[in-house]
Amino acid sequence: MKYDYLIVGSGLFGSIFAYEANKAGKKCLVIEKRSHIGGNIYTENIEGIQVHKYGAHIFHTSNKEVWQYINQFAEFNRYTNSPVARYKDELYNMPFNMNTFNKLWGVITPSEAKAKIEEEKKEAGITEPKNLEEQAISLVGKTIYEKLVKGYTEKQWGKRATELPSFIIKRLPVRFIYDNNYFNDKYQGIPIGGYTRNNRKNARWNRSEIRL
Numbered sequence: 279m280k281y282d283y284l285i286v287g288s289g290l291f292g293s294i295f296a297y298e299a300n301k302a303g304k305k306c307l308v309i310e311k312r313s314h315i316g317g318n319i320y321t322e323n324i325e326g327i328q329v330h331k332y333g334a335h336i337f338h339t340s341n342k343e344v345w346q347y348i349n350q351f352a353e354f355n356r357y358t359n360s361p362v363a364r365y366k367d368e369l370y371n372m373p374f375n376m377n378t379f380n381k382l383w384g385v386i387t388p389s390e391a392k393a394k395i396e397e398e399k400k401e402a403g404i405t406e407p408k409n410l411e412e413q414a415i416s417l418v419g420k421t422i423y424e425k426l427v428k429g430y431t432e433k434q435w436g437k438r439a440t441e442l443p444s445f446i447i448k449r450l451p452v453r454f455i456y457d458n459n460y461f462n463d464k465y466q467g468i469p470i471g472g473y474t475r476n477n478r479k480n481a482r483w484n485r486s487e488i489r490l
């Protein structure tokens with residue numbers, strides 16, 4: 279069997295490429311080293327719950343054409359990603375916004391929040407950060423760093439923030455509005471029934487390869 283394209287990986291990129299090439303009359307072979315399709319967006323139905331095996335995935339775009347394109351493959355739910363971070367038994371909205379600052383310090387207005395951050399930055403007096411900890415404190419002050427940056431960063435890197443170089447964090451986005459929406463994009467959602475509901479009408483799939 280001869281193919282026009284050999285596509286390595288059945289993630290979003292490989293799948294879409296294979297789908298479009300096939301539509302254009304090309305023969306494609308997709309090979310995949312995992313035991314399933316979909317790459318990182320793979321979802322598994324476990325007792326009626328769509329489990330995102332490689333971490334939660336929310337499809338988001340501001341491009342109407344992209345949104346309309348992707349909707350041909352699945353119906354998306356109405357979802358706004360508004361994560362909550364837990365520090366000990368305190369819950370905070372992410373990314374940092376006025377709801378977060380209100381809970382941290384009881385401030386109400388953006389100028390009060392800005393003043394509080396500036397006060398903490400000044401107190402720390404860091405002009406040349408020597409490591410990630412100092413860099414973060416110089417950007418957002420001690421309270422936000424200790425409650426919302428330190429634990430997450432150290433877990434992610436498996437190292438103390440004082441042992442990590444400062445260049446890892448260039449900026450920490452802070453929003454002075456009451457909006458918990460994580461994404462700025464116009465469209466966002468998760469496919470009802472998951473990203474990888476069986477839908478292989480024209481494909482032959484034998485665990486490691488798909489022929490289109």
Ligand SMILES: Cc1cc2nc3c(=O)[nH]c(=O)nc-3n(C[C@H](O)[C@H](O)[C@H](O)COP(=O)(O)OP(=O)(O)OC[C@H]3O[C@@H](n4cnc5c(N)ncnc54)[C@H](O)[C@@H]3O)c2cc1C
Nearest residue numbers: 287288289290291292309310311312317318332333335336
């Ligand atoms: C925890 C997490 C959360 C995320 N959340 C979001 C989100 O909410 N929204 C968003 O837009 N993006 C999110 N992303 C990013 C998103 O996962 C990627 O942008 C997207 O999945 C990339 O698709 P891809 O096809 O390029 O790669 P992948 O999904 O990585 O697919 C690549 C595939 O190729 C296979 N492969 C690689 N090498 C070989 C080989 N040599 N032989 C055979 N097969 C091979 C792999 O097994 C894999 O299945 C997140 C990523 C992570 C890790």
